[in-house]
Amino acid sequence: MDPVYYIYLATVLFSIGAVGVLVRRNAIIVFMSVELMLNAANLVFVAFARMNGNLDGQTVAFFVMVVAAAEVVVGLAIIVQVFRTRQSASIDEPNLLKY
Amino acid sequence: MTIDGELVVFIICGGLTVIGALGMVLSRKAVHSALFIAMVMINLAILYVANSAPFLGMVQIIVYTGAVMMLFLFVLMVVGVDSSDSLIETIRGQRLFGILFGVALAVLLAGGIGTALTDKGDVGLDAANEEFGGNVEGIANLIFSDYLFAFQATAALLITAGLGAVILTHREAWKPKVTQKELSVARFMVGAGHPGNKPNPGVYARHNAVNTPAILPDGSLALDSVPEPVRSRDDSLIIDHRVVSTVVELVEGEDQN
Amino acid sequence: MTVMPAEGLFSLMWLLIALPLAGAAILLFTGRRSNSWGPYLGVMTVCASAVLGVLLLIEMMGLPTEERAITQVAYQWVFVGNFTVDLAFQLDQLSMVFILLITIVGSLIHIYSLGYMSHDPDKRKFFGYLNLFVAAMLLLVMANNYLLLYVGWEGVGLASYLLIGFWQHKATAAAAAKKAFIINRIGDVGLSLAIMLMFVTFGSVTFSDVFGSATQASEGTLTAIGLLLLLAAAGKSAQFPLQAWLLDAMEGPTPVSALIHAATMVTAGVYLIARSNVIYNNAEWAAMAVIVVALITIFMGAIIGSAKDDIKKALAGSTMSQIGYMMLAVGLGPIGYVFAIFHLVTHGVFKAGLFLGAGSVMHGMDDNVNMRRYGALRSVMVITFITFMAGYLAIIGIPPFSGFWSKDEIIHAAFERGWFIGGAAVLAAGITGFYMTRMVAMTFFGKKRWESDVHPHESPAVMTIPLIILGLGSTFLGMALLFWGDIESWLEPVVGYESEPTPLPTSAYIGITLTFVIAGAIIGWISYARREVPVDAPSGNWLTRAARRDLYGDAVNHALVVAPTNYAARALVWCDARAIDGFVNGSAAVVGGLSGRLRRTQSGFIRSYALSMVGGAVLVLLALLLVRI
Numbered sequence: 010m011d012p013v014y015y016i017y018l019a020t021v022l023f024s025i026g027a028v029g030v031l032v033r034r035n036a037i038i039v040f041m042s043v044e045l046m047l048n049a050a051n052l053v054f055v056a057f058a059r060m061n062g063n064l065d066g067q068t069v070a071f072f073v074m075v076v077a078a079a080e081v082v083v084g085l086a087i088i089v090q091v092f093r094t095r096q097s098a099s100i101d102e103p104n105l106l107k108y
Numbered sequence: 109m110t111i112d113g114e115l116v117v118f119i120i121c122g123g124l125t126v127i128g129a130l131g132m133v134l135s136r137k138a139v140h141s142a143l144f145i146a147m148v149m150i151n152l153a154i155l156y157v158a159n160s161a162p163f164l165g166m167v168q169i170i171v172y173t174g175a176v177m178m179l180f181l182f183v184l185m186v187v188g189v190d191s192s193d194s195l196i197e198t199i200r201g202q203r204l205f206g207i208l209f210g211v212a213l214a215v216l217l218a219g220g221i222g223t224a225l226t227d228k229g230d231v232g233l234d235a236a237n238e239e240f241g242g243n244v245e246g247i248a249n250l251i252f253s254d255y256l257f258a259f260q261a262t263a264a265l266l267i268t269a270g271l272g273a274v275i276l277t278h279r280e281a282w283k284p285k286v287t288q289k290e291l292s293v294a295r296f297m298v299g300a301g302h303p304g305n306k307p308n309p310g311v312y313a314r315h316n317a318v319n320t321p322a323i324l325p326d327g328s329l330a331l332d333s334v335p336e337p338v339r340s341r342d343d344s345l346i347i348d349h350r351v352v353s354t355v356v357e358l359v360e361g362e363d364q365n
Numbered sequence: 366m367t368v369m370p371a372e373g374l375f376s377l378m379w380l381l382i383a384l385p386l387a388g389a390a391i392l393l394f395t396g397r398r399s400n401s402w403g404p405y406l407g408v409m410t411v412c413a414s415a416v417l418g419v420l421l422l423i424e425m426m427g428l429p430t431e432e433r434a435i436t437q438v439a440y441q442w443v444f445v446g447n448f449t450v451d452l453a454f455q456l457d458q459l460s461m462v463f464i465l466l467i468t469i470v471g472s473l474i475h476i477y478s479l480g481y482m483s484h485d486p487d488k489r490k491f492f493g494y495l496n497l498f499v500a501a502m503l504l505l506v507m508a509n510n511y512l513l514l515y516v517g518w519e520g521v522g523l524a525s526y527l528l529i530g531f532w533q534h535k536a537t538a539a540a541a542a543k544k545a546f547i548i549n550r551i552g553d554v555g556l557s558l559a560i561m562l563m564f565v566t567f568g569s570v571t572f573s574d575v576f577g578s579a580t581q582a583s584e585g586t587l588t589a590i591g592l593l594l595l596l597a598a599a600g601k602s603a604q605f606p607l608q609a610w611l612l613d614a615m616e617g618p619t620p621v622s623a624l625i626h627a628a629t630m631v632t633a634g635v636y637l638i639a640r641s642n643v644i645y646n647n648a649e650w651a652a653m654a655v656i657v658v659a660l661i662t663i664f665m666g667a668i669i670g671s672a673k674d675d676i677k678k679a680l681a682g683s684t685m686s687q688i689g690y691m692m693l694a695v696g697l698g699p700i701g702y703v704f705a706i707f708h709l710v711t712h713g714v715f716k717a718g719l720f721l722g723a724g725s726v727m728h729g730m731d732d733n734v735n736m737r738r739y740g741a742l743r744s745v746m747v748i749t750f751i752t753f754m755a756g757y758l759a760i761i762g763i764p765p766f767s768g769f770w771s772k773d774e775i776i777h778a779a780f781e782r783g784w785f786i787g788g789a790a791v792l793a794a795g796i797t798g799f800y801m802t803r804m805v806a807m808t809f810f811g812k813k814r815w816e817s818d819v820h821p822h823e824s825p826a827v828m829t830i831p832l833i834i835l836g837l838g839s840t841f842l843g844m845a846l847l848f849w850g851d852i853e854s855w856l857e858p859v860v861g862y863e864s865e866p867t868p869l870p871t872s873a874y875i876g877i878t879l880t881f882v883i884a885g886a887i888i889g890w891i892s893y894a895r896r897e898v899p900v901d902a903p904s905g906n907w908l909t910r911a912a913r914r915d916l917y918g919d920a921v922n923h924a925l926v927v928a929p930t931n932y933a934a935r936a937l938v939w940c941d942a943r944a945i946d947g948f949v950n951g952s953a954a955v956v957g958g959l960s961g962r963l964r965r966t967q968s969g970f971i972r973s974y975a976l977s978m979v980g981g982a983v984l985v986l987l988a989l990l991l992v993r994i
Contacts, residue, residue: 010111010114010115010118011191011230012228012230013161013222013225013228014118014122014223015118015155015159016221016225017218017221017222018118018122018126018155019126020214020217020218020221020279021126021129021214021218022125022129022148022213023217024127024210024211024213024214024217025126025130025133025210025214026129026133027209027210027213028133028206028207028209028210029132029133031202031205031209031210031308032133032197032202032206032207033133034198035138037138037142037180037183037184037187038132038138038141038178041132041141041142041145041180042132042133043250044145044176045129045132045145048148048149048152051152051164051168052152052155052156053163055155055156055159055164056159058159058161058230058233059159059160059161059232059233060225060228060229060231061231062228062231062232062233062235062236063233063236064233064236064237064243064246064247064250065250065254067161067163067164067243067247068247068250068251068254068255069111070161070164070256071164071167071247071251072258072259072262074167074168074171074172075262075265075266076259076262076265077172077176078171078172078175078176078266078269079265079266079269080269081176081179081180081263081273082179082216082269082270082273083269083273085179085180085183085273086272086273086276086277087276087310088183088187089183089186089187089276089277090276090277092186092187092303093279098187098188100294100307101198101199107227
């Protein structure tokens, strides 16, 4: 099977994640969409590692996972804090930095 | 006819992944979205294994699904499990353009990548995996030699992230913390209520309902003895049994007469 | 004519300019401290220059004719590449004549001003400006190159402005000063362009270089230079079409009118053309233009002078006309140059005498200038009357007074050229007789028409002594210069002298001229001495009304220059306010409006920003893919 199909799958996942970021209003679901996009990128790396025949892609995917974990930690902490003060988890809530 | 096993795995797991992704984006309840994305991640782990990346697949399940998504669920609990989005879109044109751009993104990426990679070929990772005696060893070799600096940097990043979370969620104590001693003292102050246990609802020979209040030594009703849900629903449910007994006697007396 | 370096007494020639200049500097910079002794210092400096001038003349008369041009270089001024101009003076016969005229008449007028301006609180400034004028005029006539001449030219223009507007508080005086300066400036443009043209053609502006190589330039270039110099001379000498300022210049004090606007500054134009005789000799059309301008001005001045009731304005019209005669003479070429200078000198003396006499009359009549309020003053102001009559007889050209000798030579030279020019000159001489007789009759003869509180009296000695000296000059100077001084051969080396035959003998022309003059005088006498002179001016015929309005000179200037300039200025202001400001403000408004629209995209919603990011990513991908295709 042509490993390119994995790339197509990752493309579709990435787009779905992007649409999720744009369309959903709950902050946590937006965050989950971002996670989905990161996972799609990981899939691309792994597929390329297989196509190129070396493990560099897998290493990078590993690092992506680490970074995603760190990012989730900080991001969720922020959401929790915002929720404590505003009692709302809507991503449209912090809109004061405007004209 | 040899069926390409990998193709089967791809179709099933890939299909489930897409369904999961769509489900995540389209569910109304946040918890459902979390479960859907967990499904996506597990399927992705299977696909990683299919691509000769067993280590990465296991790490995906353990770290990503097991830790990160659980963290998501904990935060969902803080925020409100049953919180759901309203379906009305407040920003004009957001939904339309969002979907439009998403589709455009997918088409362009697929088209571009497709034309670039038509004859890429598939080298396979057998040789790379054998080089150091296994997939884990091979990745370890790369991490600790070529990507050492990135490794150290991500380590620092993790520490920083942890510290950041602690600091971000720190709650400033605006009032002095109330100690147990102070709580006990407050309990025994005059007018503070019952120092001891609250009275049970009255259980008598003729009435053993929850809505029968106990009687205090001075003859008054102890409304506190009626459980909160009953009390808050309707005051007429609370029955003073003495009144009931007197009424019953009167009625029975009449019946006898 | 070779140019000699300055030796002996001639090495002091720079003092001629330095003394009045130092006087001006001291008077103007010491301020009120020199109020008491300032005027006397002013008089002393000019008298010292006059004495030095006479000494230099005696020295020069002792030199042989070919060696009478002496140069002294004071300072190397401009040296740029091949172009050098020095601050250098040239003393030759022509400049000697002018130096004597300027310093001697100047000293007499300075002495006169001691009396005339004795009551004026600003008299120190007056003497400072007068000294400045004398210094600048001397610089003009002593320069050995056109650029230094231009410096002197501008200097006299400046001094004229300061002196006309001396009584600054009078709005009319200030306006007159401005008018004089601006009209002069238009003439100055001609001089600057001529200098530039000379530099381009000859590579130098020194007199000796320009005149030496004049014949090598094309006639077209020389004509252009000649016409530009004519423009400059017309501005300075109040010739048509730049004559409008001279009558208004009478707003200044009378000594100013005498010195500047009769004897010296207005003759600078004649000096310029006489000095540039080599150019005019080689450019026929330019010389013809000079003659045309001169003829127009002679008649303009005479007609205007005939209708003015203001004694100073009538004398100003007369000045305009007489300078027209001088310009006519220089326009005629080598047959007329010497007579132009001769008439310039005699006119300087008798016109200064006439102006100072008018000043004396005004002083006695409480500063009233209206001749209709004069009358029968001859018995009250005897010395003024006698000296004024001397000047009158000189100007109309009665022998043996000085004006006769010079003006008749000019008329003779005019007839040498042709009947038309000669006839015009004779006719103008007749009109001169008319208006001068009118002036004398209205002022000194007839019945008293004085106002009730006016008590005319003779002027003090400090004013009458210069009058007497100038009166003697008006009487004898003509004969002295012609016979004893032999002015024609004196000036000939510088300007050249030719003579052409005429159909009739000289005495015939003298007779014709005298006939016209006496006829004009008789008409004037009958109209103004025999008949009653009404105190309020009668309306008169169309010529009188036109002459009272300066032959509509001001109206023409206003329509041709002032009104279009005003209109242009207003149009530019409108353009600036609407178009340019509109453009600038409009572009600012556009930017403001644009930014107002643009800022609305910053809605504060994270999802909107994310949408624009994704949109941007899509565009980038599109671009990348299109490039590959």
